[in-house]
Amino acid sequence: MVDPIAPFDEIRGLRALWARVTQHDSPAEARPVPIRTLLDMLGLGLEQTMSMLGQARPDWPAFTAWIAATAGLPDAARLARYTAWYDGAEPPAEEIARQAAVMAMAPVFDAEDQARWDRDGVVVLRQAITRDQAAAIADHLWSILDADPADPATWYGPRTNGIMIQHFQHPTMDVPRRSARMAKAFAELYGHADLIVSTDRLSFNPPIRPGYTFPGPHLHWDGNLTPPIALETQAILYLTDTAADHGALQVVPGFHYRLADGWIESLNGADPRTVNLSSEAVTVPAGAGDLVIWRHEIPHGASANRSNQPRLAQYVNHYPMHWPDQRPWL
Structure with missing residues (x-):
């Protein structure tokens, strides 16, 4: 069985967003979190996510489990594209082909x-x-x-x-x-x-x-x-x-x-x-x-x-x- 937490641990900006809204401790981010782009990549609505974080103030495992239950695990192609964009790297070949098509x-x-x-x-x-x-x-x-x-x-x-x-x-x-x-x-x-x-x-x-x-x-x-x-x-x-x-x-x-x-x-x-x-x-x-x-x-x-x-x-x-x-x- 896939651990619902593991796929989310390395998503750029996600833990920082969780920590900021819930006021949990998290390593400092060197840049602002691209909230809208991040959530759209995950298939989450802005209002529903911010409401969930602000009202429930979940711990990290509960938050990642909520994401998996709400929108599923991250789509691999969308995640790879987002990661490359966040890191300033070239888009993956699959994304380049999609855009060309x-x-x-x-x-x-x-x-x-x-x-x-x-x-x-x-x-x-x-x-x-x-x-x-x-x-x-x-x-x-x-x-x-x-x-x-x-x-x-x-x-x-x-x-x-x-x-x-x-x-x-x-x-x-x-x-x-x-x-x-x-x-x-x-x-x-x-x-x-x-x-x-x-x-x-x-x-x-x-x-x-x-x-x-x-x-x-x-x-x-x-x-x-x-x-x-x-x-x-x-x-x-x-x-x-x-x-x-x-x-x-x-x-x-x-x-x-x-x-x-x-x-x-x-x-x-x-x-x-x-x-x-x-x-x-x-x-x-x-x-x-x-x-x-x-x-x-x-x-x-x-x-x-x-x-x-x-x-x-x-x-x-x-x-x-x-x-x-x-x-x-x-």
Whole structure:
């Protein structure tokens, strides 16, 4: 029987993360822990891991056993790639071959898609996964909520994270994470395939009604606005056909150009995150299985669902592995 602790002992940064959050003693790390990249490599959600560490404060064996029970033992190829990146070494041959195969695929975006991306900083990848695959994830989400698609009375159970459903591991959710078509889409936008896929959560946005108002998230940024802002993406996978009034993603298109042209400086010291941009927002409708991708400089958020059916979604992103941004936060 494989010892569930042993595979984790040498993972770069993992013991330091455990020690920092639980306040256990651990050898000092010479560099910051790349938390997001580390957890995505392991197939763990950021929120679930930090919550587990902060609340349970497990010892090291209990933490590594929890990882194995939650996400399984580390994937050998992903671990080898992460270790090489962490150590500043060349990627393993298997990873080089994977990236080359992605780049050799036929393009998934046409000229109109590329023009929209360049102009708006937003693009839709049609049929990132099939409608049947999207429906399977939606069925799983309904089961998590213990809700009935045919019974609106079951759609409004108590939740502590608004429309966000803090669930990260399931075979149906791994289908888009392993989608070659999706990997190609992000490689086209970045210009390379040296990217890692996120382990992110689900979303359930029910219709507004008397007694239930849309809780957000409203327009916001998730990243640091201190220049220079490197290209990074965010993305949402619709699991149901999502019209403009169906709680669709909303964005302020083209805002990356305004940031580059000195918009923040024009505020004369005002907090950019408090500026109301809602009058400039547009919704992004798309079909089940479609992936909406946007630059992270674009203000974005969900919208109030004014239809008669919930919007179901999964967050899936590909991004370059990176160290924590230690610049002043803006």
